[in-house]
Amino acid sequence: MTTLGQDEIEYVTVMIAGQMFGLPIERVHDVFIPERLTRIPLAPLQIAGVLNLRGRIVTAIDMRRRLALPPREKGEKSMAVGVEHRGESFGLLVDTVGEVLKLPASSRDPNPVNLDLCLARVAHGVHRLDDRLMVILDVDRVFALQAEALAA
């Protein structure tokens, strides 16, 4: 859960298909370059595969597919943001990882009503930055919805 109600929240910013997203910093374990990704046959499309991160098996989630954004071009590099969910390690595959921003709660807006449903489900509001908008990513919902989608 994002820590609302406090004056300032720190976000790790990432770019996914040209859109900036922010993840609450306390949810981010590490940032790494995904290497030797093993694809998993028959797995849902959003699951890019599994990889070995310092002896742990990490499940990589392709955020472009997860958010129904245009898929990555072949050969295009990606970065991974390591997060934990219910004791398991996941890597969220994003295009690039940017700086950490400390943002006042006052610059946060609720999700615009016309936001794409796929995005709206995982977005926890939008921050108005000077030059662009940053969508706040609710990490738990990234997984929660996954489960719903699988059950469906």
Added chain:
Amino acid sequence: MNDLLSEFLTETHESLDVVDVELVRFEREPNNAQILGNIFRLVHTIKGTCGFLGLPRLEALTHAAETLMGKFRDGMPVTQEAVTLILAVIDRIKEILAELERSQNEPNGADDDLIRDLECTSQSEAAASASAPAADLSVGTLTDQVLERPLRPGEVSLDELERAFRATPTPEPAAPAPAKAAVADDERRAMRDRRDEGRHDGAAKTHTLRVPVDTLERLMTMVSELVLTRNQLLEIMRRNEDSELKSPFQRLSNITGELQEGVMKTRMQPIGNAWAKLPRIVRDIAAELDKKIELVMVGEETELDRQVLELIKDPLTHMVRNSADHGLGTPATRRAAGKPETGTIRLSAHHEGGHIIIEIADDGRGLDTERIRAKAIRLGLISEEEAEKLTEAQIHKFIFAPGFSTATAVTSISGRGVGMDVVKSNIDQIGGTIDLKSVVGQGTIFRIKIPLTLAIISVLIVEADGDRFAIPQIAVVELVNVDADSEHRIERIKDASVLRLRDKLLPLVHLKSLLRLGEADGEAAEVFIVVTQVGNRTFGVVVDRVFHTEEIVVKPMSSMLRHLTMFSGNTILGDGAVIMILDPNGVAEAVGSHADTSIPAEERTEETRAVAADTVSLLVFRAGSGELKAVPLSLVTRIEKIAVREIEFSNGRPMVQYRGVLMPLLLIDADARLRTEGVQSLLVFADRDRSMGLVVDDIVDIVENRLDIQVASRTPGILGSAIVSGRATEIVDVGHFLPLAFEDWFHRAERSEAALTRRILFVDDSAFFRNLLTPVLKAAGYDVRTAAGAEEALAIIDADAQFDFVVADIEMPGMNGFELAERLCHDPRTQHLTLIALSSLTSAATIERGRQAGFHGFIAKFDRAGLLAALKQSQVELARAA
């Protein structure tokens, strides 16, 4: 939870399990004072601790039970009702304990009912025995004892008790056991007593320590990680030759191995722990159904991983219940069938390779084939026509089908909606197999084979569409290589791929299409078929490449992937890559569940038996790199130990004077080292007057094993890997080393001139035998051509019939050796050939069949000397005839 309380709970649970078992024994042997003593002591301890911990309900109950048992000890006759009552008390105690464990408080409630019954029994029996002829009364002074609190229900004051004891006359010794059973019983009892003594002695001497399971689990996880890291290092070491890290790494590797073994051992528990409740269960069933059942348990001490133990506990209990309920008849029906009234359920366990085999056998009425058949048809599992064609054994397998229960009367014992299908799926889940054999009127035997541990398994690494996958070795029966030259060929019936394998059609599934990686490429030049067996189904998984076998630590899959039935987990390989582990059960489901698409288990069993006969003695040893190595014992002339100082060097090559000649010593690979002091072990291979010594580190074992090379090797000197006694072992190609010792080993001047002109066609479907025997025959001076099958042999002869001998294997896929011989004998162009059969089956009947087919000689496989002698003799005859 309070430490004291938790320890009390653990101990009491253990004690109660023992009491359960002992009571059932006691009921059968009421005169065995030792058993009673054990029970009394355990109950007494529980009572004492309860008092100490302030658990009044438990204390009162145990006290009342103890009183009754005290009466037994004093000689009151033991009745079934009394034992039932005590067992009921134990059940109550367990209930209270469970509540205690949950809430840490003794639950409210009263046990007056049971206590009253106990007291009643104690008194009435005491009264009954009091009326018996009086015996000597104990004489002594009574000391008044004061209890500093009011008596609780069920309690009597010590004085009263003491008085009662003294007043109670010692009853007559119990009637002697019926004469018929007496001797056996006595012997058995004596044995048990001895065993008991041994156990107690052992317990007194060994120092044990209670360790929380969590600690062990954590250790296990860490060791597993260590093994993985070791494997990763190993991979790096392989790439970097001659590094100075090699020897410390070797040590690290060994220690890791030992540590792994050690930690695994701590998780091992005797299977008897899972059986502890069974005597009681069987007793209750027998009492309820008015049956007489003896439960015999053999191999309780057989150990297996506690995780596996937990998983098989329930299936085993269920199966024993089933045997007691459905398997065994009532005394009356048994008598009518001419069997002893008491039915026997025999539960046994033993180790076999890396597995534990558990058998549950009863001498009951056996499965009712007709009823199962009818039910299978009714449930729509098979059609009536199909049912006609199935053998009894195949029909019996239907009891493992979901929703199958043949008992017409649903009893309280096994009619609980849990069927054999649940048992089977539980066993499947842990990579085990279950089989059954049933003979009407004689009984049923269930045979369960399960791996000793789940944490580390051996897998075969394969490739499909550029991705690697792991297949658990336990499911892999054999590997078949299909390419343009091999005798095997994939055929299609519409969309179904099949392979002819030893006169059977093996259904195939392409891993590539199964996992939707891409379309199966029908034109692939070379593929491998992993013949896989799951339960009673056998099928082939078509893969692009087969790498090697590897010991892996299974890691659970992410919860997001658990719905994928095709995989059972994933792991990190030595090279650091993550790899998915295929679940043979899931694959089997996907192949299709039609019974008729797989080779029926019945026939397979026969085949397995035939193959089992095909065993060879293998000498297992260690040399060079860490893997175990093996060589057929028949090829080894001697195993020698020589003093290191006797080793000389000539031109930089190690030699040793051996029986008057210089014998070159060879190292098996780059990792192998000569010892620098002490004694060096050698395997001596000799051929005529020449010998060579292969330097080995140590001889591990000589085992009888079926030689099944599962993974071919690209390393020179190694034919491939096979599973020998449950461990992956490299089979050494002796033929590779002979020319290394003597460049001219295969083409020496002194070989017989006559032999030079002799040509041999050597036909064997096994590449291993071809590789093994060809150098031997060449060394003996023959010109050898090989064929991988009878069809190929005929083609070769058709093109060029200039052979003198045909040495052929008998058991070959497609056309067998007998048919080949018949064909050759009937063709005028090939009638002159001398035919020699090679076979692992050398029974008189087979030899006669061979003679009729036209074979001139019949030689056991691996009898190298015999083969050479037979060739030589035939040669002399040929010369004489010419």
